[in-house]
Amino acid sequence: MTAFDLMRFEDWTDPVRSAEREVASLLPDADEGRPPVLFVPGLGHGAWAFAEHWLPHAAGRGFPAHVLGPRPGGDLRALVHDVVQTAAALPRQAVLVGHGVGALVVARALGRYPARAAVLVAPVLDGWSALGSALRANPGGTLPALVGGRLKLSARQLFGAGLPAEQAGEYLARMDPRPRRELLGRAVPPRPVGTPPVLVAGSPDDRVVSRKALDRAAAAYGGDPLLFPGMAHDLMLESSWAEPIDAILDWLGKQGGR
Amino acid sequence: MHDSPDLGDRRDAVCVVGAGASGLTAVKNLLELGFQVDCYERETAVGGAWNWRHDRSPVYAGAHLISSRQHTEFPDFPMPDTWPDYPHHSQVLTYLERYAKHFGLGEHVWFGMEVVSAVPTADGGWEVTTQSTGGGSSRTQRYAALIVANGHNWDPRKPDIPGEFRGRVMHANAYKDPAVLRGRKVLVVGGGNTGCDIAVEAAQQATRVWHSTRRGYWYAPKYVLGRPADQVNDALLKWRLPLRLRQWLYRRTVRLTTGDLTRFGLPAPDHQPYESHPVVNSQLPYYLGHGKITPVPDVTAFDGAAVELAGGERIEPDLVITATGYRPRFEFLAPELLDVNEHGRPDLHLHTFARKNPTLAVIGLVQPDAGVFPLAHWQSVAVAQWLRLRRTDPARAAVVQQKESVRPLASWSRRQVVPSERHWFEVDHIDYLRSLESLLNQMEPSK
Numbered sequence: 001m002t003a004f005d006l007m008r009f010e011d012w013t014d015p016v017r018s019a020e021r022e023v024a025s026l027l028p029d030a031d032e033g034r035p036p037v038l039f040v041p042g043l044g045h046g047a048w049a050f051a052e053h054w055l056p057h058a059a060g061r062g063f064p065a066h067v068l069g070p071r072p073g074g075d076l077r078a079l080v081h082d083v084v085q086t087a088a089a090l091p092r093q094a095v096l097v098g099h100g101v102g103a104l105v106v107a108r109a110l111g112r113y114p115a116r117a118a119v120l121v122a123p124v125l126d127g128w129s130a131l132g133s134a135l136r137a138n139p140g141g142t143l144p145a146l147v148g149g150r151l152k153l154s155a156r157q158l159f160g161a162g163l164p165a166e167q168a169g170e171y172l173a174r175m176d177p178r179p180r181r182e183l184l185g186r187a188v189p190p191r192p193v194g195t196p197p198v199l200v201a202g203s204p205d206d207r208v209v210s211r212k213a214l215d216r217a218a219a220a221y222g223g224d225p226l227l228f229p230g231m232a233h234d235l236m237l238e239s240s241w242a243e244p245i246d247a248i249l250d251w252l253g254k255q256g257g258r
Numbered sequence: 259m260h261d262s263p264d265l266g267d268r269r270d271a272v273c274v275v276g277a278g279a280s281g282l283t284a285v286k287n288l289l290e291l292g293f294q295v296d297c298y299e300r301e302t303a304v305g306g307a308w309n310w311r312h313d314r315s316p317v318y319a320g321a322h323l324i325s326s327r328q329h330t331e332f333p334d335f336p337m338p339d340t341w342p343d344y345p346h347h348s349q350v351l352t353y354l355e356r357y358a359k360h361f362g363l364g365e366h367v368w369f370g371m372e373v374v375s376a377v378p379t380a381d382g383g384w385e386v387t388t389q390s391t392g393g394g395s396s397r398t399q400r401y402a403a404l405i406v407a408n409g410h411n412w413d414p415r416k417p418d419i420p421g422e423f424r425g426r427v428m429h430a431n432a433y434k435d436p437a438v439l440r441g442r443k444v445l446v447v448g449g450g451n452t453g454c455d456i457a458v459e460a461a462q463q464a465t466r467v468w469h470s471t472r473r474g475y476w477y478a479p480k481y482v483l484g485r486p487a488d489q490v491n492d493a494l495l496k497w498r499l500p501l502r503l504r505q506w507l508y509r510r511t512v513r514l515t516t517g518d519l520t521r522f523g524l525p526a527p528d529h530q531p532y533e534s535h536p537v538v539n540s541q542l543p544y545y546l547g548h549g550k551i552t553p554v555p556d557v558t559a560f561d562g563a564a565v566e567l568a569g570g571e572r573i574e575p576d577l578v579i580t581a582t583g584y585r586p587r588f589e590f591l592a593p594e595l596l597d598v599n600e601h602g603r604p605d606l607h608l609h610t611f612a613r614k615n616p617t618l619a620v621i622g623l624v625q626p627d628a629g630v631f632p633l634a635h636w637q638s639v640a641v642a643q644w645l646r647l648r649r650t651d652p653a654r655a656a657v658v659q660q661k662e663s664v665r666p667l668a669s670w671s672r673r674q675v676v677p678s679e680r681h682w683f684e685v686d687h688i689d690y691l692r693s694l695e696s697l698l699n700q701m702e703p704s705k
């Protein structure tokens with residue numbers, strides 16, 4: 001991991017332009033002083049992917065919950081900028097929870113914002129490995145994208161058998177993945193500022209992020225992944241969505257305040 | 259001395275003096291490394307200079323940043339990107355208040371408490387005496403380290419002008435509201451950012467404005483090529499262009515943007531660009547060109563209703579505002595602790611670390627050619643890491659100290675500046691950050 005990041009010529013000479021951000025929030029009825037949680041969806045997923053289950057569930061358990069939709073056409077730098085902007089606008093130090101490519105965005109944002117804690121769910125930190133998995137699980141939808149066509153995600157890639165096909169189809173219809181070349185690569189994530197606890201969570205049966213990639217991601221943060229066997233890549237949309245978010249919130253509860 | 263002796267021992271805790279931008283970032287970065295922190299602030303709220311409700315605040319109603327937002331924000335807590343390039347001072351205060359709230363800093367700050375004395379103890383710690391403002395009781399506590407973040411823009415440096423003046427004389431520190439300028443004949447003394455800002459405000463309010471400077475300056479515009487000037491400047495620094503070449507480019511740029519100001523009667527600069535603290539003001543040339551501001555030389559004397567200028571000319575203003583800057587002050591510390599010389603200037607490693615006392619540091623005592631907050635942030639990170647290293651690995655700490663003691667001064671402090679009492683702590687933000695970066699890397703745990 002890269003260490004201190006003092007020289008920021010890119011931001012000093014060519015700052016990211018502001019754009020309107022789509023943020024959906026659900027606040028618990030009573031403020032019990034819990035840290036706000038900011039969900040960051042991944043490739044092709046909008047704010048809706050978290051608004052579906054995890055956002056209301058986190059709010060129900062007393063966490064002010066927010067989700068940030070990715071800016072249309074935004075490159076990785078702009079997405080990171082938006083996460084840091086959104087987090088800094090919250091009244092208290094936030095917990096960042098990213099899924100898939102959203103976890104890559106969070107990993108980058110951790111170098112720029114001292115999060116209270118962070119959770120990387122099925123993180124796509126290694127673009128090549130994710131591409132390999134995608135080609136295996138969904139060659140028909142992935143290959144065209146390699147030659148400039150459109151990427152089409154498939155139910156088999158993202159969801160387990162437990163999710164009714166009709167529901168899966170509905171989710172897929174909302175997805176509009178526009179992968180950028182910069183996602184390919186194995187970027188070294190920056191060292192998180194403020195040394196927050198970082199949890200990597202995922203499933204050994206994920207068809208996008210391999211078990212190996214999960215282990216590598218967790219090792220980079222000095223831990224082991226928290227595993228939910230049997231689940232597919234979109235943990236927050238699966239029919240057993242409650243199990244991982246409960247485990248994540250339990251873990252959060254155990255990270256004592258300073 | 260103490261009316262209620264109460265020698266509390268805060269053991270490993272660190273004491274921070276001041277809750278302005280520098281003190282707040284010190285508190286945050288110390289907490290982040292697990293230190294216990296007590297911060298004392300003599301005012302009743304955070305924000306320091308930017309809290310213009312504070313009597314000593316140097317900020318006036320119309321003040322906007324001169325460093326652009328991206329150069330001013332803390333590196334790990336950006337200002338909202340919907341804010342303008344140059345936010346108003348009230349936004350800067352809002353920002354600092356949010357920073358304090360976001361990181362829960364308030365509960366570590368004792369407001370209305372002035373540090374009146376800090377004395378090193380035999381075991382390497384500090385005995386800090388605080389007194390509640392308004393003359394309440396005082397108490398003394400022990401700390402492991404002392405971080406001074408008391409600011410250097412609150413004690414007016416007032417010029418010694420011989421003679422008596424019948425009109426009103428005020429230092430810029432007391433100037434808040436342009437209403438005092440309305441319908442007056444105003445003389446503004448001083449060519450720093452404050453003097454230029456006030457001259458411009460006076461040009462819009464007063465019936466007559468003279469602006470006295472004792473030398474010529476490089477007045478930089480706020481925008482170059484449609485971008486904030488400091489952002490364009492950094493593009494040059496990024497490529498590590500040699501100083502000479504940057505000076506040449508600067509002169510060209512000023513010529514093409516601001517133009518030649520000597521034709522309005524301003525003296526030509528007596529120094530090269532980058533050799534004095536940047537003055538950033540796009541409106542000064544505008545009002546000079548509209549005849550709203552008359553540039554005049556140095557003031558030599560007061561004489562009843564008149565002010566005498568170098569060269570013998572006499573003018574008759576009814577209000578004189580001296581925008582002649584501020585002096586650093588460290589009354590609660592014995593001067594030798596900061597190696598303060600006869601001019602009142604501390605001599606600190608990287609303008610931060612006391613040379614003889616390893617548990618004493620000062621945050622924010624720099625005049626950069628960019629925003630202060632990022633430098634104060636990284637200074638605090640370095641100080642926190644240093645204090646931790648001393649505790650966890652004294653042998654390594656000794657090695658780092660040894661290495662740092664031979665770091666050449668010219669690598670982090672401005673090499674050449676115009677001779678003037680205010681430029682001794684002028685730094686080039688890039689050189690300075692690079693030095694801090696190398697210090698931070700030295701303190702990394704060895705793998």
Ligand SMILES: Cc1cc2nc3c(=O)[nH]c(=O)nc-3n(C[C@H](O)[C@H](O)[C@H](O)COP(=O)(O)OP(=O)(O)OC[C@H]3O[C@@H](n4cnc5c(N)ncnc54)[C@H](O)[C@@H]3O)c2cc1C
Pocket residue numbers: 275276277278279280281298299300301304305306307308316317318321322323324325330371372373374407408409410411412452590621622623628629630631
């Ligand atoms: C008009 C003006 C405009 C400026 N514009 C810019 C700009 O555009 N960009 C920029 O980066 N900087 C600018 N500055 C510089 C400004 O000083 C810094 O931005 C910043 O305020 C420095 O913060 P600080 O915490 O070091 O000092 P301060 O803000 O002065 O804070 C020091 C704090 O310490 C407290 N204190 C002092 N002594 C004691 C004591 N003994 N016990 C307890 N508390 C104590 C004070 O009450 C105060 O709250 C400007 C300054 C002025 C005067």
Ligand SMILES: NC(=O)c1ccc[n+]([C@@H]2O[C@H](COP(=O)([O-])OP(=O)(O)OC[C@H]3O[C@@H](n4cnc5c(N)ncnc54)[C@H](OP(=O)(O)O)[C@@H]3O)[C@@H](O)[C@H]2O)c1
Pocket residue numbers: 321322323324325411415416417418430447448449450451452453455471472473535556581582583584625678679680
């Ligand atoms: N808008 C803004 O963001 C803003 C506004 C104001 C100030 N600031 C910052 O605040 C700090 C203080 O600025 P400042 O302008 O108040 O003070 P300053 O930078 O110290 O400038 C003082 C000015 O007064 C002159 N001067 C000093 N003593 C004098 C004397 N005895 N007789 C005649 N002239 C004398 C100096 O001349 P010499 O050149 O000979 O020293 C200089 O021109 C700086 O860091 C500045 O950048 C920012």
